Amino acid sequence: MRNKAVSLLILVVSASLVQAQRETAWDEQFRAIPDAAAIGRYMQRLSARPHHVGSPYARDNAHWLLARFKEWGWDARIEQYDVLFPTPKERLLEMTAPTRFKATLEEPVVAVDPTSNQRAEQLPTYNVYSIDGDVTAPVVYVNYGRPEDYEELDTAGVSVKGAIVLARYGGSFRGTKPKIAAEHGAVGCLIYSDPRDDGFFAERVFPDGPMRNKDGVQRGSVLDLPVSSGDPLTPGIASIPGAQRLALRDAPTLTKIPTLPISYGDAQPLLAAMGGRMAPVAWRGALPVTYHLGPGPTQVHLKVAFNWDIKPLYNVVARIQGSAFPDEWIIRGNHHDAWVNGAADPVSGLAPLLEEARAIGQLVTRGWRPKRTLVYAAWDGEEPGLIGSTEWVEHHDAELREKAVLYINSDGNSRGFLQASGSHTLEHVVNEVAKAVTDPETKGSVWKRWQARVIASASGDRRAEARARPDLRIGALGSGSDYTPFLQHHGVASLNLSFGGFDDDGIYHSIYDDFYHFSKFSDPGFLYGRALAQFAGSLTVRLAEADLLPFEFGNLADTTQTYVRELQALLRQRQDDVRERNRQISDGVLAAINDPKEPRPIPALDEVPPALNFAPLENAATALTRAAERYKTATARVSSDSAVLRQVNAKLIQSERQFIDEAGLPRRPWYRHLLYAPGFYTGYGVKTIPGVREAIEEKRYAEAEREAARAAAAVDREAALVNAAAQILEQAGTK
Ligand SMILES: [Zn+2]
Numbered sequence: 001m002r003n004k005a006v007s008l009l010i011l012v013v014s015a016s017l018v019q020a021q022r023e024t025a026w027d028e029q030f031r032a033i034p035d036a037a038a039i040g041r042y043m044q045r046l047s048a049r050p051h052h053v054g055s056p057y058a059r060d061n062a063h064w065l066l067a068r069f070k071e072w073g074w075d076a077r078i079e080q081y082d083v084l085f086p087t088p089k090e091r092l093l094e095m096t097a098p099t100r101f102k103a104t105l106e107e108p109v110v111a112v113d114p115t116s117n118q119r120a121e122q123l124p125t126y127n128v129y130s131i132d133g134d135v136t137a138p139v140v141y142v143n144y145g146r147p148e149d150y151e152e153l154d155t156a157g158v159s160v161k162g163a164i165v166l167a168r169y170g171g172s173f174r175g176t177k178p179k180i181a182a183e184h185g186a187v188g189c190l191i192y193s194d195p196r197d198d199g200f201f202a203e204r205v206f207p208d209g210p211m212r213n214k215d216g217v218q219r220g221s222v223l224d225l226p227v228s229s230g231d232p233l234t235p236g237i238a239s240i241p242g243a244q245r246l247a248l249r250d251a252p253t254l255t256k257i258p259t260l261p262i263s264y265g266d267a268q269p270l271l272a273a274m275g276g277r278m279a280p281v282a283w284r285g286a287l288p289v290t291y292h293l294g295p296g297p298t299q300v301h302l303k304v305a306f307n308w309d310i311k312p313l314y315n316v317v318a319r320i321q322g323s324a325f326p327d328e329w330i331i332r333g334n335h336h337d338a339w340v341n342g343a344a345d346p347v348s349g350l351a352p353l354l355e356e357a358r359a360i361g362q363l364v365t366r367g368w369r370p371k372r373t374l375v376y377a378a379w380d381g382e383e384p385g386l387i388g389s390t391e392w393v394e395h396h397d398a399e400l401r402e403k404a405v406l407y408i409n410s411d412g413n414s415r416g417f418l419q420a421s422g423s424h425t426l427e428h429v430v431n432e433v434a435k436a437v438t439d440p441e442t443k444g445s446v447w448k449r450w451q452a453r454v455i456a457s458a459s460g461d462r463r464a465e466a467r468a469r470p471d472l473r474i475g476a477l478g479s480g481s482d483y484t485p486f487l488q489h490h491g492v493a494s495l496n497l498s499f500g501g502f503d504d505d506g507i508y509h510s511i512y513d514d515f516y517h518f519s520k521f522s523d524p525g526f527l528y529g530r531a532l533a534q535f536a537g538s539l540t541v542r543l544a545e546a547d548l549l550p551f552e553f554g555n556l557a558d559t560t561q562t563y564v565r566e567l568q569a570l571l572r573q574r575q576d577d578v579r580e581r582n583r584q585i586s587d588g589v590l591a592a593i594n595d596p597k598e599p600r601p602i603p604a605l606d607e608v609p610p611a612l613n614f615a616p617l618e619n620a621a622t623a624l625t626r627a628a629e630r631y632k633t634a635t636a637r638v639s640s641d642s643a644v645l646r647q648v649n650a651k652l653i654q655s656e657r658q659f660i661d662e663a664g665l666p667r668r669p670w671y672r673h674l675l676y677a678p679g680f681y682t683g684y685g686v687k688t689i690p691g692v693r694e695a696i697e698e699k700r701y702a703e704a705e706r707e708a709a710r711a712a713a714a715v716d717r718e719a720a721l722v723n724a725a726a727q728i729l730e731q732a733g734t735k
Pocket of ligand 1: 335345346382411412
């Protein structure tokens with residue numbers, strides 16, 4: 001009897017050892033398969049012709065992707081959604097005073113670039129989801145068009161009321177530029193690419209170099225993404241047949257004013273003719289003109305009109321059913337639609353994803369069966385507003401709530417360092433995988449090179465930390481790619497992965513983002529495409545295999561503590577700034593430095609922000625820290641009892657959902673994550689604990705306190721879940 005029990009124990013122990021070895025083995029086997037040359041071939045095929053939403057080649061690509069998944073043993077299909085996708089009917093921009101000039105609004109063919117001549121299939125340069133409009137008005141230059149730029153204009157006594165603003169690209173999501181301009185009373189918005197940001201000031205221009213040339217234009221969406229992503233006519237619900245669609249005039253995420261992107265070739269005559277006060281030094285670009293603010297005497301006539309069509313989206317979704325936990329989904333995605341040929345955006349991320357799918361198919365032929373279900377997706381309609389992924393998430397709402405373990409996104413890739421952002425419960429596993437993947441150039445680990453970069457670029461505490469903290473920090477996610485519906489609408493733990501950092505380019509969303517440019521300037525040989533496939537695929541294999549899901553709460557608790565301290569510092573800084581400015585107003589400092597020749601208005605005294613009660617947040621963060629420590633201790637003697645592990649995993653899968661509050665954020669209920677959101681006025685840039693942070697920034701102090709209580713409740717929910725997971729393990733351990 002006793003002997004039997006002992007041998008049974010030995011059997012269990014050695015079985016779990018074998019199990020652990022097998023996990024490593026599959027993981028390692030996986031990494032040996034991805035092939036850089038194959039990634040190059042996929043890119044050449046997928047970017048051979050323009051493939052924007054609704055185009056023939058987007059459909060062709062979707063079917064080609066479908067065939068590849070099937071060929072490699074995946075159960076794949078196309079899930080279609082019909083969504084609003086306007087294209088230009090008329091675009092006109094002319095200067096009417098002080099001289100006349102008509103903008104070309106064209107990107108010319110470049111002889112050495114073999115796909116730049118596909119004129120018939122290229123979308124014209126435009127900003128999708130601008131409203132129709134026909135306006136004539138004086139121009140005001142607004143720098144990047146961010147809230148702080150309008151504060152600067154205020155101090156200079158310049159108003160944009162009734163004007164057409166000329167904003168430069170950069171500094172914020174483009175869709176916030178017409179939004180903020182309209183809030184300030186502007187009637188139109190032009191967005192141009194200044195050569196200082198992505199043109200000749202940065203490097204040689206295409207085709208001699210990678211940067212944007214005189215006529216290059218950045219297309220792109222001006223959807224009010226910080227309010228909601230997805231089809232503007234079906235916010236919060238899937239665009240399936242029979243769905244209740246809003247009337248166009250009621251769609252809340254379209255712009256309020258007509259908007260058009262232009263090249264610096266078209267912007268230069270407008271800027272050169274401007275008068276008024278000089279633009280602040282930091283606002284001046286690299287064009288050979290004197291940058292003035294206006295308004296006028298430059299006056300322009302802007303006319304845009306669109307075909308407001310409904311177009312089909314083709315999401316390609318492929319699955320391999322999990323052998324042990326088919327109802328636990330590991331989801332991996334990258335979009336397939338582009339603005340034009342889109343070799344960098346999105347194919348440099350999509351081609352590695354495809355190579356992962358081929359490698360996983362090979363593992364399956366060698367006998368691997370993932371324990372959890374793998375869902376690989378090539379999304380359509382990302383460019384206009386994360387539409388394919390959002391509609392899919394809204395469509396599969398109930399299933400995702402229950403089954404989604406995590407979502408791994410990519411969207412473009414190039415040569416350089418690992419760039420990982422996402423849920424801090426996944427910070428540890430990202431570090432682990434980074435130690436296992438080899439950097440193609442240094443031949444050391446991806447992690448070592450990542451660490452070196454943080455040490456070299458950070459300062460003070462952060463530098464010391466990068467040398468000593470076991471895990472390097474990952475950033476928080478704002479928006480700008482398909483993780484948004486998963487993470488911020490649904491509470492699915494998410495990651496966004498890429499390599500990059502060496503080669504700036506200036507072809508984003510232009511006809512020159514193509515195979516010729518990418519293979520010459522971005523990742524020749526596709527070695528970092530291979531590294532991305534190895535990284536994201538290893539992560540997928542590990543998560544599919546793990547007996548206990550590798551979520552870590554110490555990293556999350558530490559990050560939450562940091563956010564709470566940042567909020568306290570933000571409030572203190574605001575209080576100090578207002579006190580100092582009020583003092584300078586009262587004691588005459590501002591009056592004394594004013595130039596009577598060009599006087600600036602003296603602002604009124606401002607109210608000093610009140611003290612806020614951060615105690616609930618501090619207490620919740622402390623509770624989460626304690627729960628995380630308890631969980632870590634409990635996992636040190638992890639049970640091999642599959643029923644116990646199943647219970648713990650069920651908790652872990654729900655861990656990100658604890659940050660979801662069904663009521664959503666103030667003024668944008670679609671965004672429901674109380675820890676991470678894209679900024680209401682930054683668009684892509686993240687705001688952490690957004691309810692509180694934005695209320696302080698926008699001087700709504702009563703709201704800040706209410707939001708602090710709501711965020712604290714979410715952190716408390718998370719602490720309770722982590723304690724419950726720890727308790728299950730503790731009880732199993734004492735059995
Ligand atoms: Zn993209």
